[in-house]
Amino acid sequence: MNTTPYLEIKEEVYQALKENRPIVALESTIISHGMPYPQNVEVAKNVEETIRERGAVPATIAIIDGKMKVGLSKEELEFMATSKNILKASRMDLPVILAKGFNAATTVAATMIIAELAGIKVFVTGGIGGVHRNAQETFDISADLQELAKTNVAVISAGPKAILDLQLTKEYLETFGVPVIGYQTDELPCFFSRESGINVPYRVETPKEIASIMKTKWDLGLQGGIFIANPIPKEYSLDFEEIDKTIENAIEEAKRRKIKGKELTPFLLSKINELTKGESLKANIELVYNNAQLGAEIAKEFNILS
Amino acid sequence: MNTTPYLEIKEEVYQALKENRPIVALESTIISHGMPYPQNVEVAKNVEETIRERGAVPATIAIIDGKMKVGLSKEELEFMATSKNILKASRMDLPVILAKGFNAATTVAATMIIAELAGIKVFVTGGIGGVHRNAQETFDISADLQELAKTNVAVISAGPKAILDLQLTKEYLETFGVPVIGYQTDELPCFFSRESGINVPYRVETPKEIASIMKTKWDLGLQGGIFIANPIPKEYSLDFEEIDKTIENAIEEAKRRKIKGKELTPFLLSKINELTKGESLKANIELVYNNAQLGAEIAKEFNILS
Amino acid sequence: MNTTPYLEIKEEVYQALKENRPIVALESTIISHGMPYPQNVEVAKNVEETIRERGAVPATIAIIDGKMKVGLSKEELEFMATSKNILKASRMDLPVILAKGFNAATTVAATMIIAELAGIKVFVTGGIGGVHRNAQETFDISADLQELAKTNVAVISAGPKAILDLQLTKEYLETFGVPVIGYQTDELPCFFSRESGINVPYRVETPKEIASIMKTKWDLGLQGGIFIANPIPKEYSLDFEEIDKTIENAIEEAKRRKIKGKELTPFLLSKINELTKGESLKANIELVYNNAQLGAEIAKEFNILS
Ligand SMILES: [Mn+2]
Numbered sequence: 070m071n072t073t074p075y076l077e078i079k080e081e082v083y084q085a086l087k088e089n090r091p092i093v094a095l096e097s098t099i100i101s102h103g104m105p106y107p108q109n110v111e112v113a114k115n116v117e118e119t120i121r122e123r124g125a126v127p128a129t130i131a132i133i134d135g136k137m138k139v140g141l142s143k144e145e146l147e148f149m150a151t152s153k154n155i156l157k158a159s160r161m162d163l164p165v166i167l168a169k170g171f172n173a174a175t176t177v178a179a180t181m182i183i184a185e186l187a188g189i190k191v192f193v194t195g196g197i198g199g200v201h202r203n204a205q206e207t208f209d210i211s212a213d214l215q216e217l218a219k220t221n222v223a224v225i226s227a228g229p230k231a232i233l234d235l236q237l238t239k240e241y242l243e244t245f246g247v248p249v250i251g252y253q254t255d256e257l258p259c260f261f262s263r264e265s266g267i268n269v270p271y272r273v274e275t276p277k278e279i280a281s282i283m284k285t286k287w288d289l290g291l292q293g294g295i296f297i298a299n300p301i302p303k304e305y306s307l308d309f310e311e312i313d314k315t316i317e318n319a320i321e322e323a324k325r326r327k328i329k330g331k332e333l334t335p336f337l338l339s340k341i342n343e344l345t346k347g348e349s350l351k352a353n354i355e356l357v358y359n360n361a362q363l364g365a366e367i368a369k370e371f372n373i374l375s
Numbered sequence: 376m377n378t379t380p381y382l383e384i385k386e387e388v389y390q391a392l393k394e395n396r397p398i399v400a401l402e403s404t405i406i407s408h409g410m411p412y413p414q415n416v417e418v419a420k421n422v423e424e425t426i427r428e429r430g431a432v433p434a435t436i437a438i439i440d441g442k443m444k445v446g447l448s449k450e451e452l453e454f455m456a457t458s459k460n461i462l463k464a465s466r467m468d469l470p471v472i473l474a475k476g477f478n479a480a481t482t483v484a485a486t487m488i489i490a491e492l493a494g495i496k497v498f499v500t501g502g503i504g505g506v507h508r509n510a511q512e513t514f515d516i517s518a519d520l521q522e523l524a525k526t527n528v529a530v531i532s533a534g535p536k537a538i539l540d541l542q543l544t545k546e547y548l549e550t551f552g553v554p555v556i557g558y559q560t561d562e563l564p565c566f567f568s569r570e571s572g573i574n575v576p577y578r579v580e581t582p583k584e585i586a587s588i589m590k591t592k593w594d595l596g597l598q599g600g601i602f603i604a605n606p607i608p609k610e611y612s613l614d615f616e617e618i619d620k621t622i623e624n625a626i627e628e629a630k631r632r633k634i635k636g637k638e639l640t641p642f643l644l645s646k647i648n649e650l651t652k653g654e655s656l657k658a659n660i661e662l663v664y665n666n667a668q669l670g671a672e673i674a675k676e677f678n679i680l681s
Numbered sequence: 682m683n684t685t686p687y688l689e690i691k692e693e694v695y696q697a698l699k700e701n702r703p704i705v706a707l708e709s710t711i712i713s714h715g716m717p718y719p720q721n722v723e724v725a726k727n728v729e730e731t732i733r734e735r736g737a738v739p740a741t742i743a744i745i746d747g748k749m750k751v752g753l754s755k756e757e758l759e760f761m762a763t764s765k766n767i768l769k770a771s772r773m774d775l776p777v778i779l780a781k782g783f784n785a786a787t788t789v790a791a792t793m794i795i796a797e798l799a800g801i802k803v804f805v806t807g808g809i810g811g812v813h814r815n816a817q818e819t820f821d822i823s824a825d826l827q828e829l830a831k832t833n834v835a836v837i838s839a840g841p842k843a844i845l846d847l848q849l850t851k852e853y854l855e856t857f858g859v860p861v862i863g864y865q866t867d868e869l870p871c872f873f874s875r876e877s878g879i880n881v882p883y884r885v886e887t888p889k890e891i892a893s894i895m896k897t898k899w900d901l902g903l904q905g906g907i908f909i910a911n912p913i914p915k916e917y918s919l920d921f922e923e924i925d926k927t928i929e930n931a932i933e934e935a936k937r938r939k940i941k942g943k944e945l946t947p948f949l950l951s952k953i954n955e956l957t958k959g960e961s962l963k964a965n966i967e968l969v970y971n972n973a974q975l976g977a978e979i980a981k982e983f984n985i986l987s
Pocket residue numbers: 209210211330855
């Protein structure tokens with residue numbers, strides 16, 4: 070193993086690593102493929118600021134010219150937000166994209182891998198990938214779930230992306246031994262809404278409890294991540310039944326237009342935004358801020374324990 | 376990795392480990408969630424005694440006050456058999472249960488993990504978890520199978536639990552590279568009955584052969600367990616067709632009453648016991664004794680080789 | 682871990698390992714179960730010769746008398762091609778077959794394991810195993826795919842075996858993070874034909890690019906293999922629609938005759954050969970030669986980088 074030729078850690082992050090200060094990793098798919106310009110770059114900057122205000126160091130992760138960047142400059146953020154030639158990197162893509170010197174936004178899976186390589190244990194995103202609706206037939210299951218099964222990073226999200234099958238996603242995580250923890254909730258939140266009708270296996274009340282679970286898991290040598298589900302704040306939560314219907318309509322349209330693979334998620338998100346007249350984008354932005362706040366608190370508590 | 380704060384090994388087991396004597400791990404879900412009181416505590420003691428009589432040391436595994444206990448005192452056995460606040464711990468639950476100081480019985484998956492942490496290579500149970508009937512739709516697949524795919528412990532059971540889909544369980548184990556070995560049988564036994572109509576990939580005749588397969592697997596660095604299927608003795612075996620119909624009825628009732636998740640298996644076992652007028656409980660007890668005898672012999676043979 | 686008692690490396694291969702020269706591993710299932718005698722032994726020798734001519738050392742892998750042979754003598758090749766008592770070893774079989782001293786041809790999975798144990802990083806085969814048609818119901822998924830997910834060997838093939846479900850195979854590899862690379866093709870080839878209607882995630886033009894992707898993956902510590910899909914040469918490619926119909930007919934007959942498990946693939950291949958009047962066997966032979974040429978080039982390029 071030799072990551073030196075591939076990994077570039079920004080000075081701010083490097084200093085924090087050296088001084089053992091709390092750090093929060095962030096992904097870049099949300100920037101390049103998850104939101105329109107200029108909201109994407111604005112949100113990316115605000116998320117970083119939120120984390121700094123809470124006393125942790127943000128490390129937005131992306132691949133530029135075949136280098137894994139841990140922490141982006143303003144210019145790099147802008148580049149990721151505006152360039153048309155940004156691929157989307159999951160675990161399977163990393164070796165090709167790095168070997169060929171491409172640019173890519175990192176998914177949850179790839180961000181977890183790079184965070185772990187850099188020594189960062191807390192990662193904030195919007196929603197994780199999971200088991201797609203109708204995966205019984207298609208076998209369409211995001212590599213994010215296998216990453217949670219093997220890479221030692223805690224992932225804070227507002228639940229699996231709403232376009233997924235939540236119950237199947239929960240079963241899959243159970244089979245592969247991934248702890249699923251509801252932050253101040255008994256119900257698995259599903260991105261745009263606080264409720265889903267599906268219980269979380271465990272509810273915790275404080276970032277300190279989460280830090281202690283993280284430490285315990287890795288002290289035991291139990292490989293893999295922890296999935297922390299942090300519901301969207303009440304004031305921005307969309308009605309579950311309504312958004313679910315909207316999603317079903319968007320999925321129908323994707324089917325008719327034969328959109329699949331990596332294009333599916335961005336298409337669905339943008340279609341849902343159109344159908345909700347921008348409400349879903351607003352919810353998406355707010356849940357990310359909310360996750361960033363919790364992530365910073367968890368990073369600080371974990372930092373004390375480790 | 377630092378297991379010291381979480382692991383408590385009973386003196387009897389500790390001495391056996393130090394002196395490199397044969398040890399057999401036992402799980403506690405059967406005690407807390409698998410049988411009614413007082414049969415549960417009686418069986419637990421008899422199983423331990425059976426193993427001692429055969430010249431090995433029993434190590435019943437459970438989680439008490441957030442500590443992984445390897446070997447239980449009489450008081451602890453009684454506590455696990457009678458207390459109402461015993462959770463059920465699989466791989467995903469361990470970090471939470473330990474961090475929060477809860478009590479929990481350990482499933483096959485969690486017992487394998489703790490046995491390996493303690494350095495024990497042979498583990499006896501009643502039946503393993505597997506792929507549930509209708510998992511094609513529900514994705515309900517026990518974490519026990521993934522544990523067999525990655526944790527280096529030999530598991531002796533009377534087959535997958537009868538409530539499961541045996542053929543799918545066999546396919547899943549094949550995909551994940553787990554050796555399935557029939558002890559003096561060509562057919563995969565299914566807990567209450569010796570037959571199932573499904574072949575085992577390999578048949579062996581002696582504990583010594585099993586020990587040699589274990590040594591070979593781990594000498595090669597092939598991560599994961601070995602699944603040894605030991606049929607219930609003829610005199611206690613229930614008729615396969617009959618018990619299968621009973622199980623289908625119990626599953627139907629569970630569906631009507633919307634019982635699922637961790638409550639499903641205990642509900643089914645108790646319903647089946649009711650429908651068989653206690654015959655299934657008797658079979659369950661006898662197959663555990665039978666497995667304990669084989670487990671002790673395997674532990675002794677493996678001890679000679681290693 | 683102690684592989685010494687189980688592993689026997691042929692002098693030619695041993696010298697190449699010592700002198701750090703390029704080596705290409707080959708499997709033996711194609712010899713014992715994939716082709717009739719005497720074509721099997723003839724092809725096996727020609728493949729080895731093709732690799733030598735290109736400046737790499739061939740290492741055909743098989744299990745004889747419970748020893749993992751890396752490199753076979755002429756007598757051993759003949760034995761594997763003619764003996765009636767050759768088992769078929771996948772990951773789950775290895776410990777049993779070695780412990781019991783059996784003879785076995787190695788599947789893609791077992792060959793990858795043994796190649797890695799011997800320190801060989803490039804492996805040439807005809808087609809890999811994958812997700813079987815109708816696996817949504819049967820869960821019949823080859824252990825080859827999990828091996829690609831965890832063992833650090835690059836596998837050059839003409840695509841998944843044509844009898845499989847290609848789309849499901851592609852999804853499964855994506856979930857488990859395996860890079861799938863098309864050599865000079867945008868389309869996933871499917872063994873007998875160059876086209877399948879399914880895109881490959883990445884296309885590369887040269888062995889050097891592949892070597893660089895291999896190096897990058899393993900430099901990053903990303904466990905697992907790389908799947909290089911090398912289409913059958915145009916002049917030997919069968920028509921996709923036609924061969925697909927033939928395969929469906931063969932699968933129907935296998936169902937009627939209740940042929941499954943390890944017998945299924947050899948039955949289908951021989952049935953397809955019968956239905957195509959030998960055209961499929963000819964295609965099979967030519968695609969293996971074609972893969973051997975590419976494998977030798979990749980081994981040489983990787984040798985320069987590492
Ligand atoms: Mn997908």
